[in-house]
Amino acid sequence: MPKTLANRDKLDIMSVLSSVSVPLGKTVRALSRLRGGGSAFPGLVVERIDPGFMARALRNLPHGVIVVSGTNGKTTTTKMVVELLEGQGLNVFTNRTGSNFTRGVAAALLGDVDWRGRLKADVAVLELDEAHAVHFVNLVPPTHCLLLNVLRDQLDRFGEIDKTTRLLEQIAVKTTGTVVLNREDPRVASIASSVRSASVAYFGLDESLRSTFPSDDDLRGATGTAPASSLPADVVLESVNSNTATFSMDGETSTIELSLRGVYNIFNAAAALAMARIILGGNAKRAEMLSSLAAVEPAFGRGESLVVDGQPLELVLVKNPSGFRLGLKSFDAAGYATMIAINDNYADGRDMSWLWDVDFDSLRNDGVDMVSGVRAYDMALRLQYDDVAARDIDPDTGSALRTFISRAKGQPKRIFCTYTAMLAIRRDLSKITDVKVVS
């Protein structure tokens, strides 16, 4: 049989498959929504019965498919890229629910495609977990990728950070258009040499800021900072003062005030700007982009601010030494009541070693009001060795939160917490204040 005929048969089978799998997937999705169940299950169903579904839905988007990955800041960066592109009038598909696995993308797609499996969007911006991104890019080669950093995170899952680098490298290798890299992270920058079919662009930091962003190789600061990078960057973060940031692009600097807080979020804003400018090309309108960026609110748990008893309560997600260190650096402890909640569930990582790579000196003056979580005593022990007073310890996050809030009445509060501790704390906080519901 001639090849063309075989291909046509294949296409017919595809459309038949779509006509079955999409309605079925959508039905499963609707049913699991009704049950209030998990968002990824329908994705699993459609992935099983129709593995080509995603590739078909995502191909031929006019501005392509962008994959955002890295250890820290994926969720907020993805949100920024989406809002930057939407601000320029593009219709963006994204996996908003924070389900950053392949089947999470499939599930999100099921919600947005028509009954024939076609997606009405100009571009897809997808946050992918580094371990699962490889599976995804093998199914759907991205046109662009934005790789943020490789930090010690969940080593019990990946074994070694060099291995994480190789995972990100595979995303870059599969990318067909442009690979955007963090030039300040030596592991991420090194990926450039493996890129064959795409072009490479960078985002970066001004030299004056480099010491603020230690890589894992000089986490303790004892061995000095990384050598100044000579790679050309499309967007450079020049300076940060609280939440006012100056970026330079094309040799021109712009200063804006961001709703986002935290130095690391603001550096990722440079990443998002670089990515969005590449997608938009000559159509990028600088002033509009900066005002879109200024308006971006932090994603769930990434420095979000709630109000309790008329005082701000900030939740800061910490999940690896660099993130914790930057969190401590970004948010001044003075005047704040501080709580730290450390869990060691699977999603947090079971190994507590990382706490020993964070310096807690900045908390020494005011001390810590409450230490909580499954590993509260590991955390309190860590503070003891940095001569930081822990005024109260209670492994139960529920009762710890109540004690913390009642003792720190009239004071702004800040809680540093690991992922599952944050879920528990948000659940408890939603009973006493407005907390955005994350589906």
Add this chain to the structure above:
Amino acid sequence: MTSGAQESTPVHSNSAHKGTLRILQLYPRDMNIYGDWGNVLVLKQRLAWHGYDAEILEHNAGDTFPDDVDILIGGGGQDSGQVVIQQDLQSNAAHLRALAEDGTPMLAICGLYQLFGNFFKTHDGTVIPGISILDIETHGGSERLIGNVVARSEEFGDIHGYENHSGQTYLGPGVRPLATVTKGEGNNSSEDHEGARHLNIVASYLHGSLLPKNPAIADFLIREAATRKFGSFEPGDVDDSLAELARRHAATRPR
């Protein structure tokens, strides 16, 4: 529920200054993954709490090896780190063996534990020579041994930590195990022991970091070092109630 151990920061001002001990951190640049700094910090702080001063030194590949070292401490690394330090380690092997034979307290964790042995044979058959301070050999395995560990030692009591290694380590007759595993895998997946003890060397796969939750090991290293240098060790009053609570909670965690 609120614990009684809230006033967690012991006050140790006006320490008696019973003398200074020099702690040498081996290859912190290339071999300090998974919280190895915690072990150095614990030695430094406990020395202060016991009334001694600590001087922290570093030796990285290519540096001149310092004199008058009282405690040596080395940690884990990625495979790439082990390659970087290989030549430097071999060129200092004789000196390190002499220090060990002389009774210098040493703590070798994970990657450096392996390199303190006779050799590391990787999965593809490459043999990386060690420095033979410890009579052990390590064979690269296909699975990674990962998770919480509890191991019982007559010398130090229960040892709590976290393992993450693919090397399978076997002890020769020249060393004894550090402890017997009651949860986890330890040195290899076929035997039930963890780590190695020899002379004043404590070697282990355990991160956690090891010393914070196992102050008995930290104080062993300090006691031996002080006794060698000053003839005796006069302990101070150290509050280990938080370490005790952290140990108790760690013991209840899943693998």
